[in-house]
């Protein structure tokens with residue numbers, strides 16, 4: 160047992176900070192600090208986490224009250240459990256990628272006098288731990304709030320604490336077992352398998368998305384949308400989950416009145432799963448490791464003609480640099496998955512959903528478009544502009560290309576630094592790729608919103624205004640990401656996964672949003688004062704936005720370059 | 727020509743100085759060997775020379791260009807091979823070499839002839855189109871050396887370049903260094919193999935815990951000890967006493 164926890168601790172430390180996955184890369188205790196400073200940091204983190212949990216609880220109390228009033232207790236519990244399990248699946252997949260496919264410790268550990276099953280078990284524990292922290296932080300306050308609302312017994316309060324901690328077990332072990340089985344066939348770390356991983360992800364998405372879309376369309380035609388349709392499609396997702404993870408019944412059951420039997424059964428089921436896992440892992444893990452790593456790329460024999468062929472490409476410094484960036488980004492499965500595919504999939508997914516919603520609401524929109532807008536036009540302008548800005552901020556925050564631009568280099572970084580290419584040029588090339596990705600992520604939605612606004616017969620001036628505002632958020636967010644990565648890059652990584660976690664989701668989205676919000680606030684204030692002048696006001700705000708972001712852009716670059724020089 | 731003037735560096739949190747007031751001058755046409763025990767400060771010195779680490783005090787001039795004040799022109803002067811060969815693993819060898827050639831603006835003719843020549847000498851011709859990731863340690867080291875030399879700079883700075891090379895490749899590298907120095911350029915490399923330093927270097931620098939304890943030719947160093955003393959013994963004597 161002692162050995163198991165020792166293994167777990169070592170692996171956890173090697174696989175990156177536990178918060179990195181939730182996008183809070185910067186919040187983790189720095190082990191280099193003195194003891195008192197460390198304690199202070201722990202207290203700080205506890206306070207922040209406590210406050211966050213309190214807000215989650217407070218917030219969900221209202222929502223749960225609403226559900227309870229509609230008599231939808233069970234559905235609410237189900238939705239919570241399934242939501243938490245989805246989070247687990249997401250986190251577990253990421254961690255499993257790092258711990259099973261990309262870690263170099265397998266080959267070292269297998270030589271030691273440790274049962275292979277124990278290695279696999281320790282890895283699963285690492286994953287479970289990070290999932291349980293997430294589900295605990297989110298789930299416990301929500302469920303306690305729910306129990307307060309419905310006046311639960313002591314046992315149901317105990318269940319509210321236990322369930323979020325037990326919930327991750329089935330998804331985690333599911334993912335881990337799948338990883339062990341897949342390890343034999345896919346060797347992500349060693350060769351380029353981005354094609355295989357792309358196909359897998361897209362396939363999974365289609366499996367998930369198509370039934371939902373069909374559902375949505377059908378419901379739209381039959382009932383004309385509304386609450387029932389939402390409840391219905393939510394129910395469908397939950398059914399799917401209950402098929403995959405039969406324990407969902409027990410989790411939901413144990414939260415309800417008289418749930419003690421379900422709770423006991425749940426505990427028993429979890430124990431069973433763990434036992435089965437330990438047994439299966441012991442049987443499979445060694446074989447998986449031994450069989451992995453026998454795949455190489457197709458070996459071509461090169462000769463002098465090859466040299467001539469490659470040597471005649473474009474020779475401009477910037478183009479060569481950008482080409483190398485793209486090659487690294489697209490060929491490294493982890494970067495490709497995290498930085499490129501995720502953004503594209505999110506965009507496609509949400510854009511498709513938006514278009515479907517739009518199609519369904521078309522008649523209502525055209526109806527509204529016929530009305531006189533009058534003084535409401537200003538509100539629509541501001542509302543739509545706000546949405547555009549929010550979407551741009553999200554698009555840039557979820558694109559991890561720029562936020563990992565220096566970290567991705569890892570051990571190549573010394574070579575980048577000794578090149579006779581100014582750091583500013585290198586950074587500009589790097590962040591431009593991220594900017595293009597972010598634009599690709601935001602543009603479909605900006606177009607959709609513009610379309611709606613035009614349908615509502617808002618002045619066509621909205622198009623350039625929204626485009627400029629969106630661009631300034633994208634550029635600024637991208638710059639902030641670059642700056643953050645330059646000030647604290649992760650360079651000493653053994654597996655690429657560690658570099659991919661250096662994304663400061665909050666900072667890169669909040670900073671530019673705040674900037675634009677301040678500007679828009681000034682604009683709104685001006686409008687309040689002189690009601691008729693709202694178009695000129697927006698023009699002034701825009702000029703300020705462009706000038707401000709241009710200045711901030713240059714300032715961030717200068718700071719970033721300075722940080723890099725001092726690394 | 728490489729000039730190091732009073733270089734000092736201590737890492738944050740480090741108790742003692744990693745490099746302490748180190749001065750060294752390597753003339754054109756010279757091969758200089760940098761030797762010293764593990765953790766003595768060789769890599770740190772090399773990193774300060776190449777602009778990877780900024781010194782606390784002191785200066786570095788490469789062919790007269792200061793690495794901090796005139797960084798870009800100084801960077802044009804040298805080729806650098808770091809102590810880990812695991813770089814650019816996802817690129818194919820030929821892509822990597824062309825990338826470096828593009829960055830240093832090597833003409834198409836030059837790069838093609840240099841790559842062909844080196845690929846033949848290092849026996850990598852057939853694997854040019856394979857990703858570096860699939861290579862052994864020694865093959866990766868060869869690729870890094872080729873990358874450093876493809877733009878034919880006048881100064882070579884190599885951090886333990888012989889590690890992992892087979893006898894053929896080590897011989898080729900030594901030959902390349904000699905040719906390069908004979909053409910009036912300077913080469914500096916660190917090594918733990920005293921025999922290599924003895925046979926190859928015109929000049930050696932021995933560093934012990936951050937301080938240069940000996941500079942000069944191998945003959946001068948040996949002259950201080952009774953005739954016939956092994957190099958190893960000399961090395962151990964010096965490092966123990968320092």
Ligand SMILES: Nc1ncnc2c1ncn2[C@@H]1O[C@H](COP(=O)(O)OP(=O)(O)OP(=O)(O)O)[C@@H](O)[C@H]1O
Nearest residue numbers: 737738740744762763764765766767768769770771
């Ligand atoms: N990034 C760093 N942070 C803190 N200390 C460092 C760092 N890099 C090196 N050091 C310290 O500086 C000293 C010199 O290290 P350096 O790498 O220059 O030694 P070296 O002579 O190259 O050794 P080796 O022969 O093992 O390569 C060592 O004490 C080392 O611990």
Ligand SMILES: [Mg+2]
Nearest residue numbers: 768769770809
């Ligand atoms: Mg070294």
